[in-house]
Amino acid sequence: MAETLHIGRKISKIRELRGMKQDTLAFELGISQQTISKIEQSAEVEDSTLNKIAVVLGVSPEAIKNFNDEAVLNIISNTFTSQDTSTLNAINFQPSFNPIDKIVELYNDKIALLERLLKAEQEKVEILKNK
Secondary structure, three states: OHHHHOHHHHHHHHHHHOOOOHHHHHHHHOOOHHHHHHHHHOOOOOHHHHHHHHHHHOOOHHHHHOOOHHHHHHHHHHHOOOOOOHHHHHHOOOOOOOHHHHHHHHHHHHHHHHHHHHHHHHHHHHHHHHO
């Protein structure tokens, strides 16, 4: 039950959904990032602070108080529609190349790079020995 009442976590999740970093929220509020971190760890937040945060996040204080992860997922899953096949094509991606071939190619590139690195290190050792 404490999870549903933890205002700080709700602020954090809404901020993340908005794609906003703590630094940005702190700057907009004229406070430090550490203060935002403390607010997001707090179960309770003063109404005046909550109102300021809500304005910056573009939501109402009630939206923060009533925020629910499950509701967000339900909204997304119930409103996702596609009028064309582009979305289906993106979901059912079939590459025009063999992924295994690409993995082997990357592995071979890695081996070649490691061999060049080893050779360079051996040359450094030889130079140091000759000094």
